[in-house]
Amino acid sequence: MTRTLEELREYLVGEWLFQSDFKDSSGNGNHGTPTDIEWKPTTRGLKPHGGKISFGDFTPINVFTASIWINAGEWENNYDNIFGLSDASGGHPNSSNEAWTIYNYYTSNQINFEIGDDSNYNYTIISDPRFQNNEWHMLTAVCDFKGDNQIRGYLDGQLIDVSTITFENISSASMKLAIGHYNNQTYDNAKYYTTALTDDEVFALYESTKHAYGVRPAERSFTHRLQPEVDANTIFATDMSTKNSDGTLMDLSW
Numbered sequence: 001m002t003r004t005l006e007e008l009r010e011y012l013v014g015e016w017l018f019q020s021d022f023k024d025s026s027g028n029g030n031h032g033t034p035t036d037i038e039w040k041p042t043t044r045g046l047k048p049h050g051g052k053i054s055f056g057d058f059t060p061i062n063v064f065t066a067s068i069w070i071n072a073g074e075w076e077n078n079y080d081n082i083f084g085l086s087d088a089s090g091g092h093p094n095s096s097n098e099a100w101t102i103y104n105y106y107t108s109n110q111i112n113f114e115i116g117d118d119s120n121y122n123y124t125i126i127s128d129p130r131f132q133n134n135e136w137h138m139l140t141a142v143c144d145f146k147g148d149n150q151i152r153g154y155l156d157g158q159l160i161d162v163s164t165i166t167f168e169n170i171s172s173a174s175m176k177l178a179i180g181h182y183n184n185q186t187y188d189n190a191k192y193y194t195t196a197l198t199d200d201e202v203f204a205l206y207e208s209t210k211h212a213y214g215v216r217p218a219e220r221s222f223t224h225r226l227q228p229e230v231d232a233n234t235i236f237a238t239d240m241s242t243k244n245s246d247g248t249l250m251d252l253s254w
Helices: 005-011 199-212 217-221
Strands: 012-016 033-035 052-058 063-072 081-086 098-105 110-116 121-127 136-144 150-155 158-164 175-179 185-193 226-230 235-239 247-249
Touching: 005 012, 005 199, 012 052, 063 081, 063 098, 063 199, 081 185, 098 136, 110 136, 110 150, 121 136, 136 199, 150 199, 158 199, 175 185, 185 199
Parallel strands: 121 150
Antiparallel strands: 012 185, 033 052, 052 175, 063 136, 063 185, 081 098, 081 175, 098 110, 110 121, 121 158, 136 150, 150 158, 226 235, 235 247
């Protein structure tokens, strides 16, 4: 049975909305500590250009879901962490130092989700190819050792790839949970659950937040801001930013 988003809140380890601070809104007190963080007030979310944000030490678990919204301002040519639990100081983990990571697999132009047990690793794809720059997308990773023994990758609420886990347990050492690492992305609305969300639950999570990013991206980023004007014959959309990208609205009901 599909659980509601309210029912899923009891499984939240942390929820970081990055509205004006790095605090955990789940009620568990897992607040973040920034390192060299750059805030861009005209862009929604956290932009850790030149730094990262750490949420402290966590003991890895075998069943979890991690989700985060990301806007790729410009993809870097490195394997840096987007959202993960490792002892790699926020950089790219590998089988010897990771529990899990969502990361930029730049040599294959992919975003992957990877888990490790100190000597082995499995991965699944979240985005192939990586989406275009300056677009908001929700990345979701699900790990389930106890249920179907799979890891699953989702992009914008849709299942992209599934891989079978080939080892018994995720790494057991306490590690650092971190977002970002010296890259040029902007992050928002990160969640970490102690349960494996189903396909329907991941889609519901996406549906509950997508309007903040996909429906009104111009208002969020102020790349363009449209002001409708009604004429006797035509409806115009005047760009109120400095981009001068005026438009004509067609086939719309007001």
